[in-house]
Amino acid sequence: MLHGPASQPHVDIAAPIARELSDVLDVFDRELQSDLPFVNRLTQQVRNYRGKLLRPKLLLLAGRAAGELSHDHVVLAAVVEMVHMATLVHDDVLDEADMRRRHATVNRLVGNEGAVMLGDFLISHAYHLCSSLASTFASRRIAAVTNTVCEGELLQIENRGNVLLSEETYFEIIRRKTAALTAVCCEMGARASGADDETIDALARYGNDLGIAFQIVDDLLDLTASEQETGKSVGRDAEMGKPTLPVIRFLAGASPTDRDAIITMLSSPTADTPVTLRTMLAGTDAVDQAFDTAASYVTSATAAIASLPDGDAKASLTAAAEFVLARRQ
Amino acid sequence: MLHGPASQPHVDIAAPIARELSDVLDVFDRELQSDLPFVNRLTQQVRNYRGKLLRPKLLLLAGRAAGELSHDHVVLAAVVEMVHMATLVHDDVLDEADMRRRHATVNRLVGNEGAVMLGDFLISHAYHLCSSLASTFASRRIAAVTNTVCEGELLQIENRGNVLLSEETYFEIIRRKTAALTAVCCEMGARASGADDETIDALARYGNDLGIAFQIVDDLLDLTASEQETGKSVGRDAEMGKPTLPVIRFLAGASPTDRDAIITMLSSPTADTPVTLRTMLAGTDAVDQAFDTAASYVTSATAAIASLPDGDAKASLTAAAEFVLARRQ
Numbered sequence: 151m152l153h154g155p156a157s158q159p160h161v162d163i164a165a166p167i168a169r170e171l172s173d174v175l176d177v178f179d180r181e182l183q184s185d186l187p188f189v190n191r192l193t194q195q196v197r198n199y200r201g202k203l204l205r206p207k208l209l210l211l212a213g214r215a216a217g218e219l220s221h222d223h224v225v226l227a228a229v230v231e232m233v234h235m236a237t238l239v240h241d242d243v244l245d246e247a248d249m250r251r252r253h254a255t256v257n258r259l260v261g262n263e264g265a266v267m268l269g270d271f272l273i274s275h276a277y278h279l280c281s282s283l284a285s286t287f288a289s290r291r292i293a294a295v296t297n298t299v300c301e302g303e304l305l306q307i308e309n310r311g312n313v314l315l316s317e318e319t320y321f322e323i324i325r326r327k328t329a330a331l332t333a334v335c336c337e338m339g340a341r342a343s344g345a346d347d348e349t350i351d352a353l354a355r356y357g358n359d360l361g362i363a364f365q366i367v368d369d370l371l372d373l374t375a376s377e378q379e380t381g382k383s384v385g386r387d388a389e390m391g392k393p394t395l396p397v398i399r400f401l402a403g404a405s406p407t408d409r410d411a412i413i414t415m416l417s418s419p420t421a422d423t424p425v426t427l428r429t430m431l432a433g434t435d436a437v438d439q440a441f442d443t444a445a446s447y448v449t450s451a452t453a454a455i456a457s458l459p460d461g462d463a464k465a466s467l468t469a470a471a472e473f474v475l476a477r478r479q
Numbered sequence: 480m481l482h483g484p485a486s487q488p489h490v491d492i493a494a495p496i497a498r499e500l501s502d503v504l505d506v507f508d509r510e511l512q513s514d515l516p517f518v519n520r521l522t523q524q525v526r527n528y529r530g531k532l533l534r535p536k537l538l539l540l541a542g543r544a545a546g547e548l549s550h551d552h553v554v555l556a557a558v559v560e561m562v563h564m565a566t567l568v569h570d571d572v573l574d575e576a577d578m579r580r581r582h583a584t585v586n587r588l589v590g591n592e593g594a595v596m597l598g599d600f601l602i603s604h605a606y607h608l609c610s611s612l613a614s615t616f617a618s619r620r621i622a623a624v625t626n627t628v629c630e631g632e633l634l635q636i637e638n639r640g641n642v643l644l645s646e647e648t649y650f651e652i653i654r655r656k657t658a659a660l661t662a663v664c665c666e667m668g669a670r671a672s673g674a675d676d677e678t679i680d681a682l683a684r685y686g687n688d689l690g691i692a693f694q695i696v697d698d699l700l701d702l703t704a705s706e707q708e709t710g711k712s713v714g715r716d717a718e719m720g721k722p723t724l725p726v727i728r729f730l731a732g733a734s735p736t737d738r739d740a741i742i743t744m745l746s747s748p749t750a751d752t753p754v755t756l757r758t759m760l761a762g763t764d765a766v767d768q769a770f771d772t773a774a775s776y777v778t779s780a781t782a783a784i785a786s787l788p789d790g791d792a793k794a795s796l797t798a799a800a801e802f803v804l805a806r807r808q
Binding site: 184186188189192236237240243261262263264266267268269270271273274275277278280281282283284285286289290293294296297299300301303304305307308310 | 513515517518521565566569572590591592593595596597598599600602603604606607609610611612613614615618619622623625626628629630632633634636637639
């Protein structure tokens with residue numbers, strides 16, 4: 151679940167889609183069943199990562215906001231969660247992370263080999279499940295978006311250690327690696343409800359802008375939050391020399407001395423880099439500035455769906471966008 | 480190309496499908512085009528791995544042996560090659576290999592992160608391309624087989640360091656990780672030609688048995704051949720404590736002393752393990768025995784297609800099966 155601060159009135163964004171969401175988990179589990187006990191133990195570990203189920207929720211809510219939900223929505227929601235899980239498992243290999251949602255990562259348990267293969271297993275099951283639908287359209291669209299996600303990850307790898315990463319490239323990376331998938335969740339949800347092009351387009355824009363905001367906040371929490379707060383390894387971006395929005399903003403306005411210190415530090419990051427960076431940025435408004443940018447994307451996300459008919463699904467989509475900002479404690 | 484020894488009469492197994500094979504490469508290259516130069520540089524590196532094109536050839540030859548070739552065959556052949564390339568790229572991460580077809584591996588060039596993501600990029604493009612076909616059938620079938628391939632790899636990972644691996648489990652691993660894909664190549668090729676179930680089944684059995692033979696010989700060459708001969712890193716199986724057929728056969732008939740020596744060595748393998756193992760097995764018939772088993776699978780592969788009408792495609796399929804054995808110099 152996305153948790154807001156205690157002061158915020160609690161909205162259960164999944165309420166309008168509770169039954170379908172439960173079906174999604176059944177379809178997800180059934181699809182991954184193997185005759186090999188070792189494989190089942192590994193997929194069980196992946197199930198422990200289940201957190202927000204943000205992408206299935208977005209797909210189902212978009213479908214509900216645009217019309218009636220069907221079994222196709224349930225299948226598609228399981229597919230996007232499977233694709234997302236695969237990227238988590240492979241991301242953890244890339245990041246050499248030890249913790250994910252308060253559980254040991256697959257790579258820590260069975261090594262990088264097992265983690266790479268388990269990610270592949272999730273991807274291939276996602277397409278297996280997706281091609282159980284009557285038309286190839288969804289497979290084609292979801293494959294296109296995973297191409298984009300991979301390109302975003304590769305662009306990020308290319309720019310690892312590029313301390314002078316431009317804001318433009320940072321946004322290009324997060325648009326591809328995160329927002330493309332949240333956008334397609336909303337698009338596919340609306341499309342499977344038989345929505346018109348205008349509604350599909352509005353929901354896709356909502357998904358894109360929510361994704362951008364989500365990734366900015368995620369990067370920001372990696373810099374400012376603790377492992378307890380996030381439930382996953384933190385400080386990884388700085389440790390891998392990966393500049394994120396607060397750092398880019400800070401560098402833009404920093405004194406030559408601070409600028410040189412950060413460039414030197416991120417070019418050869420050590421285990422101390424995250425703490426040092428956090429301390430340097432604490433006295434500036436770089437983090438607040440990045441947060442404000444995330445907030446502006448949340449505003450444009452909710453604006454994109456303003457013309458949709460009011461209802462519980464639209465209210466949940468609005469609440470989901472606002473909760474992205476509430477992750478910052 | 481699969482090269483036979485110089486004494487063997489040269490058969491160009493690709494002759495009956497030369498034009499379509501060239502189309503496959505065009506479709507393959509077009510599909511992977513990206514707007515990101517970094518991504519294009521990486522896919523160019525993958526293109527250097529192109530060796531035998533065994534899987535596209537099998538698909539096209541099976542299609543030709545069963546009827547007429549169409550554009551669907553070309554698309555499917557590019558898809559299976561893309562899936563295979565992805566497994567090569569990810570295998571190299573798993574094996575920490577440095578060389579592949581006389582070129583540096585992707586993981587050596589851009590690190591494991593880049594290699595994992597590039598493999599994912601290839602997989603997602605394979606499904607993108609496959610879902611350009613009119614029906615979801617091929618996507619569903621190819622996804623099912625890649626599920627099996629991943630399970631084979633995971634079963635292998637589970638049994639790494641299991642020196643007492645049974646022959647049964649060894650065959651289960653290679654059936655899933657290698658033979659399942661060569662079988663589906665032949666099956667899909669025949670199916671896209673509108674063949675009857677009997678023909679589809681015969682070609683699938685041919686593909687399965689050829690795949691088993693191929694993997695036995697591949698494992699055998701890893702033990703006995705040099706890097707010059709194979710064009711890729713050798714001795715990796717022994718170095719990773721992965722028992723293959725000759726070792727399993729040797730252990731079955733070894734003296735208690737030899738048996739204990741091999742168990743100790745493979746349980747804690749070092750850089751010297753491949754050479755020591757090769758020397759120990761050289762004085763025995765374990766390698767010949769494994770080769771004979773491969774030969775029996777080649778015999779059953781060719782027997783499976785015996786009832787197909789004679790023609791150049793069937794002759795090429797027979798030659799392809801025999802060439803599997805000719806890889807042993």
